[in-house]
Amino acid sequence: MKLDADLIVTADYVLKMDREQTVIENGAIAVKDKKIIGVGTEEEIAGKYSPARTIGGTGKAAFPGLVNTHTHAAMVYFRGLADDLPLDIWLREHIWPAEEKWLSDEFVFDAVELACLEMLKAGVTLFNDMYFFSDAVGRATKKTGMRAVLGAGIIDLPSKVAGTTAEYLENAERFINAWAGDELISTAIAPHALYTCAPENMARAKKLAERYNVPVHIHLSETEWEAGEIRKQYGRTPVELLASTGFLDERIIAAHCVWLTDREIEILAETGVGVAHCIESNLKLAAGIAPVHKMLKAGVKVAFGTDGAASNNDMNILSEMSTAAKVHKAVSGDPTALTAKQAMLMATRQGAEILGLGDITGSIEEGKAADIVIADLTKPHLTPMYDVYSHIVYSMKSSDIETVIVNGRVVVDCGELTTADESEIIRKAVYWGGKISPRNAF
Amino acid sequence: MKLDADLIVTADYVLKMDREQTVIENGAIAVKDKKIIGVGTEEEIAGKYSPARTIGGTGKAAFPGLVNTHTHAAMVYFRGLADDLPLDIWLREHIWPAEEKWLSDEFVFDAVELACLEMLKAGVTLFNDMYFFSDAVGRATKKTGMRAVLGAGIIDLPSKVAGTTAEYLENAERFINAWAGDELISTAIAPHALYTCAPENMARAKKLAERYNVPVHIHLSETEWEAGEIRKQYGRTPVELLASTGFLDERIIAAHCVWLTDREIEILAETGVGVAHCIESNLKLAAGIAPVHKMLKAGVKVAFGTDGAASNNDMNILSEMSTAAKVHKAVSGDPTALTAKQAMLMATRQGAEILGLGDITGSIEEGKAADIVIADLTKPHLTPMYDVYSHIVYSMKSSDIETVIVNGRVVVDCGELTTADESEIIRKAVYWGGKISPRNAF
Numbered sequence: 068m069k070l071d072a073d074l075i076v077t078a079d080y081v082l083k084m085d086r087e088q089t090v091i092e093n094g095a096i097a098v099k100d101k102k103i104i105g106v107g108t109e110e111e112i113a114g115k116y117s118p119a120r121t122i123g124g125t126g127k128a129a130f131p132g133l134v135n136t137h138t139h140a141a142m143v144y145f146r147g148l149a150d151d152l153p154l155d156i157w158l159r160e161h162i163w164p165a166e167e168k169w170l171s172d173e174f175v176f177d178a179v180e181l182a183c184l185e186m187l188k189a190g191v192t193l194f195n196d197m198y199f200f201s202d203a204v205g206r207a208t209k210k211t212g213m214r215a216v217l218g219a220g221i222i223d224l225p226s227k228v229a230g231t232t233a234e235y236l237e238n239a240e241r242f243i244n245a246w247a248g249d250e251l252i253s254t255a256i257a258p259h260a261l262y263t264c265a266p267e268n269m270a271r272a273k274k275l276a277e278r279y280n281v282p283v284h285i286h287l288s289e290t291e292w293e294a295g296e297i298r299k300q301y302g303r304t305p306v307e308l309l310a311s312t313g314f315l316d317e318r319i320i321a322a323h324c325v326w327l328t329d330r331e332i333e334i335l336a337e338t339g340v341g342v343a344h345c346i347e348s349n350l351k352l353a354a355g356i357a358p359v360h361k362m363l364k365a366g367v368k369v370a371f372g373t374d375g376a377a378s379n380n381d382m383n384i385l386s387e388m389s390t391a392a393k394v395h396k397a398v399s400g401d402p403t404a405l406t407a408k409q410a411m412l413m414a415t416r417q418g419a420e421i422l423g424l425g426d427i428t429g430s431i432e433e434g435k436a437a438d439i440v441i442a443d444l445t446k447p448h449l450t451p452m453y454d455v456y457s458h459i460v461y462s463m464k465s466s467d468i469e470t471v472i473v474n475g476r477v478v479v480d481c482g483e484l485t486t487a488d489e490s491e492i493i494r495k496a497v498y499w500g501g502k503i504s505p506r507n508a509f
Numbered sequence: 510m511k512l513d514a515d516l517i518v519t520a521d522y523v524l525k526m527d528r529e530q531t532v533i534e535n536g537a538i539a540v541k542d543k544k545i546i547g548v549g550t551e552e553e554i555a556g557k558y559s560p561a562r563t564i565g566g567t568g569k570a571a572f573p574g575l576v577n578t579h580t581h582a583a584m585v586y587f588r589g590l591a592d593d594l595p596l597d598i599w600l601r602e603h604i605w606p607a608e609e610k611w612l613s614d615e616f617v618f619d620a621v622e623l624a625c626l627e628m629l630k631a632g633v634t635l636f637n638d639m640y641f642f643s644d645a646v647g648r649a650t651k652k653t654g655m656r657a658v659l660g661a662g663i664i665d666l667p668s669k670v671a672g673t674t675a676e677y678l679e680n681a682e683r684f685i686n687a688w689a690g691d692e693l694i695s696t697a698i699a700p701h702a703l704y705t706c707a708p709e710n711m712a713r714a715k716k717l718a719e720r721y722n723v724p725v726h727i728h729l730s731e732t733e734w735e736a737g738e739i740r741k742q743y744g745r746t747p748v749e750l751l752a753s754t755g756f757l758d759e760r761i762i763a764a765h766c767v768w769l770t771d772r773e774i775e776i777l778a779e780t781g782v783g784v785a786h787c788i789e790s791n792l793k794l795a796a797g798i799a800p801v802h803k804m805l806k807a808g809v810k811v812a813f814g815t816d817g818a819a820s821n822n823d824m825n826i827l828s829e830m831s832t833a834a835k836v837h838k839a840v841s842g843d844p845t846a847l848t849a850k851q852a853m854l855m856a857t858r859q860g861a862e863i864l865g866l867g868d869i870t871g872s873i874e875e876g877k878a879a880d881i882v883i884a885d886l887t888k889p890h891l892t893p894m895y896d897v898y899s900h901i902v903y904s905m906k907s908s909d910i911e912t913v914i915v916n917g918r919v920v921v922d923c924g925e926l927t928t929a930d931e932s933e934i935i936r937k938a939v940y941w942g943g944k945i946s947p948r949n950a951f
Contacts, residue, residue, distance in 0.1 A: 146892075147899035151848040185889040350835035351903070353844040380903035381890045390832060393792035402795040406593040447627040448823045448907075450588075450935055451942020457589035461793070461822035465890075466908030493892055500893020 069117035073475060074098040076122055076439055077109050078129035080455045084415045084430040088408060090455060096129060098437040101250075101475035106431055122470055122477070126445040128455055130411070131430050132192025132214075132438035132473065133384040134418025137284075137322035137343035137372025139198045140182035140208075141175040144499050145377035154290070154352055162377055169503060170227055175200035177495045179207035182382055184484055184492050187213055189383045189465035190440040192473045195320060195343065195372070195422050197257040197284050199228045201242045205252050212478040212486040214438065216422050217246070218257030218284040221272050223264050232268045236275060243279045251474060253281070253424070255320075260286035261297050261305050266312060273314055282318050282423050288331075289323035290354050306331035315340050320421055322372055324362070325355040332358065336366040341421025344413075346391040348374030359391065360399040363409070370418035371410075388414050388460045407460035441470040511559035515917060516540040518564055518881055519551050520571035522897045526857045526872040530850060532897060538571060540879040543692075543917035548873055564912055564919070568887040570897055572853070573872050574634025574656075574880035574915065575826040576860025579726075579764035579785035579814025581640045582624035582650075583617045586941050587819035596732070596794050604819055611945060612669055617642035619937045621649035624824055626926055626934050629655055631825045631907035632882040634915045637762060637785065637814070637864050639699040639726050641670045643684045647694050654920040654928040656880065658864050660699030660726040661685070663714050665706050674710045678717060685721045693916060695723070695866070697762075702728035703739050703747050708754060715756055724760050724865050730773075731765035732796050748773035757782050762863055764814055766804070767797040774800065778808040783863025786855075788833040790816030801833065802841040805851070812860035813852075830856050830902045849902035883912040 074097075081094030083106060095112035097105035105112055123129060142162075149161035175198070186194060193214040196204055201219045208215045219239035221232065229235040243254045258264040258272040269285070276283045288294045288305050297305045306327065309315050317339035324335070324342045335342065344357055362369050371387040373379050388410040395405040419429025428438045444452060448462050471479035478486050516539070523536030525548060537554035539547035547554055565571060584604075591603035617640070628636060638646055639660040650657045661681035663674065671677040685696045700706040700714040711727070718725045730736045730747045739747045748769065751757050759781035766777065766784045777784065786799055804811050813829040815821050830852040837847040861871025870880045886894060890904050913921035920928050 144893060146895075146904065148895045150896065150899045150903065151845050151850075153844055157844070181889060181892065188889060347835055350839040351844070353838040353842055353846070355842075356839055380899065383890070390835070393789055393832070394836065396795040397792040397798055400795050400797075402595055402599070402793070403593050404795070408593075445935060447623060447630060447931070447935065447938075448825070450623065450938040451586060451945070452939075453588075453590045453942065453946050454592065457592045457822065461592065462588065464906050464908055466906055489889070493887060493889065496889075496892040497894075500895065503893070504895050 070115060072097040072099045072104065072116040072118040074120050074122065075112060075116060075118040076129050076441060078123045078127040078441060079125060079444065080128045081106065081431060082128065082130040082411065082455065083432060084131050084412060085432050088412065094129070096431055096439060098472070098475050101436060103431060103433055103435050103437050105433060123441050126443060127469070128442045128444055128459065129431070130440055130459065131415040132428065132440050132471065133190045133414050134370060134422065134429065135186060135191050135194040135373050135382065135384055136320060136341070136370040136418050136421055137345055137374060138194055138196055138382060139375035140194065140196050140204060141178040141198050141200070142375030142377045143182040143185065143382065144174070144178040144496065144503065145375070146380045148377060148504060150380070157352070165503060170199060172200050172203045174499065175203040176207045177499060179204050180211060180487060180492050181496045182376070183208055183211035183213045184487070184489060186382045187211060187471050187479050187484060188468060188482065189385060190442070190468040190471060191382065191384050192438040192440070192471060193419065193422070193424065193428060195255070195284060199226065202245065205246055209252055210487055211484070212473050212476055214251045214428065214473055216253050216255050216282060216424070218255035221256060221258040221264060221268065223268055236271060240275060243281060255282040255284045257284040260293070261308065262293050266308065269309070269314060270312055276318060282320055284320045285322065287321035287324050288326040289349070291326050294326035304328055304331055306334050310334050310338065317341070322374070323349065323354070323357065325349055325357045327358055329361070332362055332365045332367060335362065339368065342367055342369045343372035343421070344369050344391065345372045345374040346394060347387055348378040352378050356394060356398050359395050360401070360404045363405070368417060368421050370413045370421050383465050384414050385459070385463055385465055392460050407454070407456040410460045411456055437472050437475040439472040440468055442467045443469050512557060514539040514541045514546065514558040514560040516562050516564065517554060517558060517560035518571050518883060520565045520569040520883060521567060521886065522570045523548065523873060524570065524572040524853065524897065525874060526573050526854060527874050530854065536571070538873055538881060540914070540917050543879060545873060545875055545877050545879050548875060565883050568885060570884045570886055570901065571873070572882055572901065573857040574870065574882050574913065575632045575856050576812060576864065576871065577628060577633050577636040577815050577824065577826055578762060578783070578812040578860050578863060579787055579816060580636055580638055580824060581817035582636065582638050582646060583620040583640050583642070584817030584819045585624040585627065585824065586616070586620040586938065586945065587817070588822045590819060590946060592822070599794070607945060612641060614642050614645045616941065617645040618649045619941060621646050622653060622929060622934050623938045624818070625650055625653035625655045626929070626931060628824045629653060629913050629921050629926060630910060630924065631827060632884070632910040632913060633824065633826050634880040634882070634913060635861065635864070635866065635870060637697070637726060641668065644687065647688055651694060652929055653926070654915050654918055656693045656870065656915055658695050658697050658724060658866070660697035663698060663700040663706060663710065665710060678713060682717060685723060697724040697726045699726040702735070703750065704735050708750065711751070711756060712754055718760060724762055726762045727764065729763035729766050730768045731791070733768050736768035746770055746773055748776050752776045752780065759783070764816070765791065765796070765799065767791055767799045769800055771803070774804055774807045774809060777804065781810070784809055784811045785814035785863070786811050786833060787814045787816040788836060789829055790820040794820050798836060798840050802837050802843070802846045805847070810859060810863050812855050812863050825907050826856050827901070827905055827907055834902050849896070849898040852902045853898055879914050879917040881914040882910055884909045885911050
């Protein structure tokens with residue numbers, strides 16, 4: 068007698084992204100009660116399970132949902148607001164004033180809905196956020212059915228949400244408690260960066276994170292200026308400074324890590340810090356190119372992040388993989404650097420692991436949550452097919468993603484969001500965009 | 510009384526890409542007898558012309574068809590055949606043997622159909638090819654309704670198509686004569702590169718090109734090895750060597766130009782050589798990063814090319830623009846380098862100009878051929894909208910391209926090719942792919 072399943076996914080290629088990076092041809096995945104209960108050939112799974120629904124089929128690839136390990140989702144409303152400008156003008160004259168003027172609970176909720184819509188349609192099932200108005204981020208994310216780690220921002224500067232660092236920390240604690248036990252939303256503490264958050268306040272944030280057993284999400288050595296400034300101020304490189312206080316361990320998710328010495332790379336490897344590599348944002352802001360090839364060789368855990376859409380300008384992990392896999396070849400002078408297979412691991416299991424969710428998601432294995440993407444392989448730009456990893460990393464577009472499952476729920480079905488009204492989300496984006504800036508003159 | 514038009518295109522934004530890079534909001538384009546006969550606001554054009562058909566509308570952008578200034582279209586059948594390998598193993602053990610084994614008139618025809626399908630759906634209306642079996646390239650291109658400059662390959666090595674350089678040159682001459690006067694296909698002579706085609710044979714090719722007034726399409730200084738080898742063999746840098754023989758002028762389209770001295774950049778500017786910058790291929794093969802920022806500053810005419818899909822792995826100029834605009838910011842340390850507006854110029858008018866077709870296409874101006882792309886701006890990743898150049902370069906995907914017009918003919922209509930059977934093209938690609946390589950083991 069066959070076992071009940073809620074859903075069976077079938078595909079020409081099932082990429083498990085387990086330790087062996089097994090690819091099953093003519094594979095299938097059985098899902099029940101939000102979890103993966105079986106993975107095997109289509110024949111094996113069909114012989115064992117009786118599903119309520121079957122999706123996928125010929126000409127498809129199924130792989131774990133992609134993971135965006137660093138973003139500021141609500142900044143999607145500032146996409147393209149101010150491009151091709153020097154970093155300080157971009158920040159001081161455009162982004163910060165826009166944030167100061169517009170951020171509110173309502174703004175953040177609406178913006179995050181758009182960000183989740185964009186990410187889900189591009190096969191991203193999990194993101195790691197750092198922003199303010201975190202409750203609004205949580206409610207919007209929850210509404211779309213997406214999985215996220217939401218970091219409450221801590222910064223030594225007053226803003227709309229808090230006047231003092233202590234107040235930010237209190238807010239963070241309240242936020243962590245409010246979302247405790249949620250099955251899709253987990254929380255983190257996000258002290259912004261060493262140049263905006265003093266080491267002692269970083270330490271206070273870390274202590275709170277330890278008490279609640281949540282990750283700490285920071286920016287680290289994004290620009291040459293930042294690395295130089297910290298060295299000038301404290302007499303140590305940023306990573307050495309943080310290491311000296313015992314701050315660095317597996318709980319830390321450090322975004323960017325562009326300007327690192329060899330010693331700093333060693334420390335990141337030794338302490339088990341997870342690095343969120345944001346290649347497209349780093350390129351576009353001319354921040355530099357992180358030494359990913361060296362980090363990977365040294366054993367640093369590196370995954371991909373999009374950063375905010377204001378500096379990218381999208382929230383597309385397929386494109387981050389493609390850009391990174393190409394750029395690091397040229398920069399290292401080695402065409403075998405950052406292979407497609409390696410990039411795919413960083414975008415899935417490695418991403419989940421650095422967010423502390425490696426036991427829950429990131430691969431298609433029995434017992435894990437059913438966070439699964441189904442892509443169409445029959446497009447012109449995906450034929451002929453010789454290697455599924457190559458095609459996903461170097462040729463696949465977000466528009467090839469057909470179906471996205473998060474925690475067993477089909478949230479994107481044949482390219483359409485099932486959990487919220489897409490046209491309403493777009494309409495709200497147009498509304499806010501019109502308020503933020505009248506149409507540019509050319 | 511209104512004038513007859515075959516077609517009126519309307520869009521929220523019409524990007525003319527004329528000298529002033531005019532953007533017309535709520536704009537329209539009137540087309541008659543394959544040509545653009547009017548460009549203005551929707552109101553102006555509606556008041557003046559009575560069209561047989563109107564396309565476009567609210568939420569759209571219209572811009573000139575994108576130009577791919579360097580490719581080997583037929584290599585699309587080797588897409589993803591051998592990735593993440595050292596260059597010499599990639600070429601000698603995979604690509605060359607595959608070409609030796611598979612190239613034929615039929616193979617090239619079928620492959621080029623797929624390449625044209627992919628390019629047209631991505632908004633590319635004109636490409637510059639270098640390959641063999643050029644008649645088959647021409648017939649397939651013609652069938653899809655695409656515009657192209659097709660270069661007959663010249664190489665000092667025997668192959669299936671010729672035994673000697675003289676024979677290649679004879680073939681090229683025959684090819685040029687056969688396609689003379691075609692309204693979509695123009696021809697070129699394509700001596701491969703200095704390391705495969707001796708300077709005296711380059712000169713013979715140039716002479717032939719002058720006689721027939723066609724462009725010369727070459728590879729130039731793609732790899733460090735190549736630049737060093739030429740210097741070793743001839744005692745001069747590649748550009749200086751070619752300049753010394755009077756080879757360099759506005760007729761030359763030089764692909765890659767990665768390894769250039771400052772003096773070589775000056776020479777390229779002085780002689781008016783057009784450079785086909787292939788950033789994604791250069792990155793992926795770890796060839797290096799061309800000094801585009803310097804070239805643009807020096808006044809070199811630079812446009813974009815995808816190179817063959819075996820080293821890219823797609824034929825997508827939107828993505829080349831995006832990658833180049835980001836990478837050159839980081840490499841030059843200047844976030845204002847290669848702006849979106851500049852990238853868009855390179856992908857359209859500049860591309861047409863370096864191919865010698867600047868009078869015919871590349872911008873939306875009266876008298877030019879109607880080579881027009883209409884894109885949908887209402888996608889999640891394209892909202893909100895502040896700057897249409899930013900959105901096209903940094904956020905738009907090929908799947909946002911809805912309608913493509915070449916020489917007044919709608920060749921892609923609502924995302925579907927109108928000129929050939931897409932599923933049949935895919936079927937043939939799958940067939941050839943299966944012959945070229947049995948499915949890879951993982």
